[in-house]
Structure formats: structure tokens, C-alpha cells
Amino acid sequence: MRGSIALLVVLSAVASAQTAELTLLVRDGLTSRPVSGATLTVAGLSGTADDFGRAELLGVEPGPLRVVARGPGYAVLDTTLQIPAESHVVAVLPLAPEVEHLGEVTVEAETVNDALLRRRGFFARRQQRTGVFVTREELDQRGASQVADVFGGVAGVRVQHDAAGTSLVSSRRRGCLMAMYVDGTEMTYLARNLDAFPYDDIAAVEVYRGPAEVPLEYTQTKSQETCGAVLIWTRIVASDR
Incomplete structure (x- = not known):
């Protein structure tokens, strides 16, 4: 599932390595509350969001970056971020709560x-x-x-x-x-x-x-x-x- 990602890009004064810093904030797509313990996969590497739904990455290579976020009870968010060089990018990742689809259920209630x-x-x-x-x-x-x-x-x-x-x-x-x-x-x-x-x-x-x-x-x-x-x-x- 692809979500609407909010990006904040702050240009960095450090230009030595031409890399960027990335902060990911995982949020409930309905309530905007942090999703603690969410699993994040960035450029093939996995990590876990903290109690505030946050994860920090340093030395990120500029360019397109695939990010996959998972949380219990939420649909998987699979998106691509554009990372400028020499910047600090803050990305909010909204996870959509999963809706359980039940098949047809016949209930026979005893009076x-x-x-x-x-x-x-x-x-x-x-x-x-x-x-x-x-x-x-x-x-x-x-x-x-x-x-x-x-x-x-x-x-x-x-x-x-x-x-x-x-x-x-x-x-x-x-x-x-x-x-x-x-x-x-x-x-x-x-x-x-x-x-x-x-x-x-x-x-x-x-x-x-x-x-x-x-x-x-x-x-x-x-x-x-x-x-x-x-x-x-x-x-x-x-x-x-």
C-alpha cells in the first residue's frame, strides 16, 4: 500500500560525505498517534521504531530510497522517498489500520x-x-x-x-x-x-x-x-x- 508521505527537508551545512540524515516518524493514519515498535526496512536494512514511533538513520545515500513500514494491526506501507544530498529529511509514515473482512456468518441463537x-x-x-x-x-x-x-x-x-x-x-x-x-x-x-x-x-x-x-x-x-x-x-x- 502506498500512503501520502509528509516530508520535511532541511539542508545541512555538512557537505563532506554528500550523504543525508533521515528521521522516520511512524503514525496511525487515523489518529496520528505514534506506532511504537513498528518495523522499518530501508534500503534492505531493518530496524524498529521507538516508543515515539521514531527511527533515525545517518549516512543515507541521496536519491530514491525505498522504505517499507509494518505495524501490528496495520496494512503495510511501501513507498519511495527522494533524499537530497547534504540534507536532514523528516518523513511521516501514516499506517492505515487493517479492516478485518469476515465471510458470511450464520448465527443460530438459542432462546x-x-x-x-x-x-x-x-x-x-x-x-x-x-x-x-x-x-x-x-x-x-x-x-x-x-x-x-x-x-x-x-x-x-x-x-x-x-x-x-x-x-x-x-x-x-x-x-x-x-x-x-x-x-x-x-x-x-x-x-x-x-x-x-x-x-x-x-x-x-x-x-x-x-x-x-x-x-x-x-x-x-x-x-x-x-x-x-x-x-x-x-x-x-x-x-x-
């Missing part, structure tokens, strides 16, 4: 609720392909608006409405209530009153339609052993405040 479901084992159990698994996104796509809607179309279970409330029973065993869990804790009252649970709080649901499907950690009571179990997982809803 807070997905992270919670992962810790709760939802996705691991789903991979085992036993039971029925429904996420919030799938429920919204169905147009569900209440808890009873979650189980519509799920084979092996039936929503039952009676004077006692709305319950979920096994269609394989007549009138057999499904065991209900919320965030891993059994909620026996929900078995006969599904409407008591707020639909908007649901993050995901697992439905196990018989004892053969129920995970071992949820087989401690008679309900799971005979009718199956439902696991409801709640979600975190962002506040507008």
Missing part, C-alpha cells in the same frame, strides 16, 4: 426458553421418539388458545368436559386420568381441572400415553403406571417494561 427446556431434558427425551412432544411454536401455529387445545389430535388421550371441570383421560383405559406434571412437580389438581393452568405460560408439553412410554423418573405413582403422564414446561415471557 432463553430453549435453554431451559434443554436443561430440563425435553430435547433429549424427544430424540428417544417415545411420547408426543409439542413446542410453543407448534402450538401457536395450530392456533391453540387454551390448555385443552394442546391435546387436540393427540392419539391415545381425550379431553373430557363434565360438571367437575375439564380433565385429560386415557382413551385406552376408560375414564383413567392422566398424571399431570408442571416443571417436574406433580400437580394432581390439574388432572380434573386443565383450565386452571394459564395457557400463555406453556413453553412445551410432553404426552406419554401409557406406562410403557413414561420416563423412569416420572413413574412413582399409580396414575403414571396405569394411564400415562403429561409434562408441562413453563416459559419466561419478556416484560415490556
Whole structure:
């Protein structure tokens, strides 16, 4: 890269060797701050700028002089200076900060609720392909608006409405209530009153339609052993405040 070099030439009173003196000042091309430790190559010889971004050269032959400056985080500056005889030349070398060009990056961010479901084992159990698994996104796509809607179309279970409330029973065993869990804790009252649970709080649901499907950690009571179990997982809803 070729930069715009500032030159200050001061004629010297010393004419014995017909040579010149050269002071190089390496600067950040945007801020003009010194670039300390910059590597300089002048006429095939290498040196390093001091803490002030400065390097001094004596006995420089007059004429065109190739100068290459390098600094960490900067593009290489390769330029040619015209050095008069019997002079002291001060050259400011501006280095352009390098811009990192990134290729196309695809970022898949896991939501807070997905992270919670992962810790709760939802996705691991789903991979085992036993039971029925429904996420919030799938429920919204169905147009569900209440808890009873979650189980519509799920084979092996039936929503039952009676004077006692709305319950979920096994269609394989007549009138057999499904065991209900919320965030891993059994909620026996929900078995006969599904409407008591707020639909908007649901993050995901697992439905196990018989004892053969129920995970071992949820087989401690008679309900799971005979009718199956439902696991409801709640979600975190962002506040507008």
C-alpha cells in the first residue's frame, strides 16, 4: 500500500560525505498517534521504531530510497522517498489500520426458553421418539388458545368436559386420568381441572400415553403406571417494561 508521505527537508551545512540524515516518524493514519515498535526496512536494512514511533538513520545515500513500514494491526506501507544530498529529511509514515473482512456468518441463537427446556431434558427425551412432544411454536401455529387445545389430535388421550371441570383421560383405559406434571412437580389438581393452568405460560408439553412410554423418573405413582403422564414446561415471557 502506498500512503501520502509528509516530508520535511532541511539542508545541512555538512557537505563532506554528500550523504543525508533521515528521521522516520511512524503514525496511525487515523489518529496520528505514534506506532511504537513498528518495523522499518530501508534500503534492505531493518530496524524498529521507538516508543515515539521514531527511527533515525545517518549516512543515507541521496536519491530514491525505498522504505517499507509494518505495524501490528496495520496494512503495510511501501513507498519511495527522494533524499537530497547534504540534507536532514523528516518523513511521516501514516499506517492505515487493517479492516478485518469476515465471510458470511450464520448465527443460530438459542432462546432463553430453549435453554431451559434443554436443561430440563425435553430435547433429549424427544430424540428417544417415545411420547408426543409439542413446542410453543407448534402450538401457536395450530392456533391453540387454551390448555385443552394442546391435546387436540393427540392419539391415545381425550379431553373430557363434565360438571367437575375439564380433565385429560386415557382413551385406552376408560375414564383413567392422566398424571399431570408442571416443571417436574406433580400437580394432581390439574388432572380434573386443565383450565386452571394459564395457557400463555406453556413453553412445551410432553404426552406419554401409557406406562410403557413414561420416563423412569416420572413413574412413582399409580396414575403414571396405569394411564400415562403429561409434562408441562413453563416459559419466561419478556416484560415490556
